[in-house]
Amino acid sequence: MSREILRVAGLTCRFGGLMAVDGLDLTLRAGDLAGLIGPNGAGKTTVFNLLTGRVGATEGAVSFQGQAVLGLKSHQINRLGMGRTFQNIRLFGELSVLSNVLVGFHGRLEASFLSAIFRLPAYRREERRVLARAAELLELVGLQDLARERAGSLAYGQQRLLEIARALATGPSLLLLDEPAAGMNPQETANLAGLVRRLRDDMGLTVLLIEHDMRFVMSLCEHITVLDYGKVIARGTPEEVRGDPAVIQAYLGAGLELGQGEAVHA
Amino acid sequence: MSLREIFSPGPLPPAHLTRRRDFWLSLMGIMLLAGLLMGVERLAGGYWVHMTCLAGIYLVLASGYNLVNGVTGQFSLAPNAFVACGAYVTSLLTMAPAEKALNFILEPLVWPLSVIHLPLGLALVIAGLVTALMAFGMGFTVFRVRGDYLAIVTLGLGEVIRVVANNAQGVTNGPLGLKGIPHLTNNLWWTWGLAVVALFVLTRLAKSSYGLALKAIREDEGAAESMGINVFWHKMLAFTTDAFLEGMAGGLLAQLITTISPSLFTFFLTFNLLIIIVVGGLGSMTGAALAALLITFGGEWLRVVEEPMSLLGLSVPGIPGMRMVIFSLLLMACMIFMRRGLLGKSEFSWRWLLAVLSRRGPRP
Ligand SMILES: Nc1ncnc2c1ncn2[C@@H]1O[C@H](COP(=O)(O)OP(=O)(O)O)[C@@H](O)[C@H]1O
Ligand SMILES: [Mg+2]
Numbered sequence: 001m002s003r004e005i006l007r008v009a010g011l012t013c014r015f016g017g018l019m020a021v022d023g024l025d026l027t028l029r030a031g032d033l034a035g036l037i038g039p040n041g042a043g044k045t046t047v048f049n050l051l052t053g054r055v056g057a058t059e060g061a062v063s064f065q066g067q068a069v070l071g072l073k074s075h076q077i078n079r080l081g082m083g084r085t086f087q088n089i090r091l092f093g094e095l096s097v098l099s100n101v102l103v104g105f106h107g108r109l110e111a112s113f114l115s116a117i118f119r120l121p122a123y124r125r126e127e128r129r130v131l132a133r134a135a136e137l138l139e140l141v142g143l144q145d146l147a148r149e150r151a152g153s154l155a156y157g158q159q160r161l162l163e164i165a166r167a168l169a170t171g172p173s174l175l176l177l178d179e180p181a182a183g184m185n186p187q188e189t190a191n192l193a194g195l196v197r198r199l200r201d202d203m204g205l206t207v208l209l210i211e212h213d214m215r216f217v218m219s220l221c222e223h224i225t226v227l228d229y230g231k232v233i234a235r236g237t238p239e240e241v242r243g244d245p246a247v248i249q250a251y252l253g254a255g256l257e258l259g260q261g262e263a264v265h266a
Numbered sequence: 267m268s269l270r271e272i273f274s275p276g277p278l279p280p281a282h283l284t285r286r287r288d289f290w291l292s293l294m295g296i297m298l299l300a301g302l303l304m305g306v307e308r309l310a311g312g313y314w315v316h317m318t319c320l321a322g323i324y325l326v327l328a329s330g331y332n333l334v335n336g337v338t339g340q341f342s343l344a345p346n347a348f349v350a351c352g353a354y355v356t357s358l359l360t361m362a363p364a365e366k367a368l369n370f371i372l373e374p375l376v377w378p379l380s381v382i383h384l385p386l387g388l389a390l391v392i393a394g395l396v397t398a399l400m401a402f403g404m405g406f407t408v409f410r411v412r413g414d415y416l417a418i419v420t421l422g423l424g425e426v427i428r429v430v431a432n433n434a435q436g437v438t439n440g441p442l443g444l445k446g447i448p449h450l451t452n453n454l455w456w457t458w459g460l461a462v463v464a465l466f467v468l469t470r471l472a473k474s475s476y477g478l479a480l481k482a483i484r485e486d487e488g489a490a491e492s493m494g495i496n497v498f499w500h501k502m503l504a505f506t507t508d509a510f511l512e513g514m515a516g517g518l519l520a521q522l523i524t525t526i527s528p529s530l531f532t533f534f535l536t537f538n539l540l541i542i543i544v545v546g547g548l549g550s551m552t553g554a555a556l557a558a559l560l561i562t563f564g565g566e567w568l569r570v571v572e573e574p575m576s577l578l579g580l581s582v583p584g585i586p587g588m589r590m591v592i593f594s595l596l597l598m599a600c601m602i603f604m605r606r607g608l609l610g611k612s613e614f615s616w617r618w619l620l621a622v623l624s625r626r627g628p629r630p
Contacts, residue, residue, distance in 0.1 A: 054488065073491070073496075074492045075493075075496050075497065079494045086489065090486050091485075091486075091489070092481065092489065093485060094485055094611060095482065095485060099481075103479060103493055105475070106475050106478060106479045106482075106494070106495055107493060107496075111475075116474040117470045117471050117474060123474075127475070170494045
């Protein structure tokens, strides 16, 4: 079995009286392709926010690559190798598609401020390398022809792909995708599934994704954790989760989800 | 609407293909500027030299300020503090000890300052560094808050500096201010030298990876942080770079007007700069520079409206203050028709200018 990359133990987050995340345990091994599902408001996004330092935890521990990350700033956690996308797309709307990806590389830029201003050879070398890498990433997600468009002007599906490219630019070993298929048509969703699989198979990334499109999650993820009201109610392979009575109950309780994502065909 | 949208020649060639040509064009632009300055110095009167200096100083102040407010999106209202700091430091370092003794009649100037007498270049650099250091200190409190709160805190700090200048009798000479600051005969060249360097540094910075990071912070601070950008230090970087340039420009301002007092560095100075960067287009360095020139010289050109004139046979007496009315109307028109300022968020580039010039006839 491969190396453990993320270990979450007893992670708890309370907003006032609301337990958004309640004693979450979760372990990911390098190369895992895992899913985190649950009805709306179950606390999935909050888990991502806790892992990436956007929200402070009430209790619990998170160790990423063997290092405790709770309490670190978002940018520090990112530089340890945790990249993410946002459910409510948060691109740098006024910047170009290419610039959005280039920003992703900035955190790891080695050239100093002065060498960037005076375009010293060290900076120019790095700039060339980064530009080439950015072009590769855009090609990977299929946005190479839109590099000079304003990010805010892209279609939703394309914006989600750009978010992935930008996150990849930060050089992650663990990629957290928050509803990457939301707003995509079936064709785009199928392409996205192919992309995520390539990220894992070819680039060796570990992926944890949140998604409402059950067909997408069930066909893509090898391991699924189901949250409801902040608590894990089931975990296992797609088959195990699909037939779990607690999961069926949770999704039936939230009637809308069933029709939307074909959650359960038990 | 912005100029860039009114004259939009379509997609431009990528920057790296025309870098060499653009370099030579910039060099020619600088030589043309030097020729113009020489013309002003030789042919025009002292008044125009004064105005040209002032325009250059405003150019530096506005484009530096734009780095913080426009590029990084941090609504700071502290530039008057930076200008004041630069002006006092430069003046105290360049005035002759005897002159200083004449100034400080209520309380003598504190010791090392009372004997120091430095050449201007060195004094300016020190002024820039001291101002940057001040900004660095301020940054720790200022960048704990965002948005409107940041505006309020910086406004407060700007006022604090003025109060300090008013009361630190032994250093600033209090409300009496400093008189007899050595008048710089070739101020034109110092100022415009600084302007060219500042604009070069700032546009390069805005285009570099660091500039992209600053713009990312403007667009979405949280997302920028999640992409591995240390938001706090990048804001600091913008703030101190701005302070360094504004400190130097403040020093040159003092050398231009030769008399400074705390009342010179009120919120109105900040307000003028704010108008300039908004008119130029928040986030555009070249826009800020263009607006600085337009507004400093424009205020002078508008003086004609205050002179007596005859309109359709009617003789209208000169109305003092009319200039400001028209100025306000122009500003309003600008905000209505060019809501994003002259250049919006984009920069002037030779590629754009050449594309506009080479496009014949109206756009299909
Ligand atoms: N920053 C916050 N402050 C207060 N409540 C929050 C915050 N973020 C999320 N919540 C609440 O926590 C619960 C879980 O939200 P979220 O994690 O976004 O759910 P999901 O992503 O599973 O749909 C919701 O009830 C939500 O309103
Ligand atoms: Mg969510």
